[in-house]
Amino acid sequence: MEKEDLLLENAKSIITKVPLEVIKQKVNVSKEKSDAEFWKNIYYLAKKYRTK
Numbered sequence: 548m549e550k551e552d553l554l555l556e557n558a559k560s561i562i563t564k565v566p567l568e569v570i571k572q573k574v575n576v577s578k579e580k581s582d583a584e585f586w587k588n589i590y591y592l593a594k595k596y597r598t599k
Contacts, residue, residue, distance in 0.1 A: 562593045 561570070570590045577583040 558589070561589055562596055565593070567593055567597070
């Protein structure tokens, strides 16, 4: 499996399975601004995906 495919599968798994509270907590504890932005984007996608 390609590296990009593996990353995509991991992202899909996080977005569909990890509780929103856990993702939100990752935003709050991220020390690097880029990490916090990453988790904010994941949180937004997960919230949007789950409210369809």
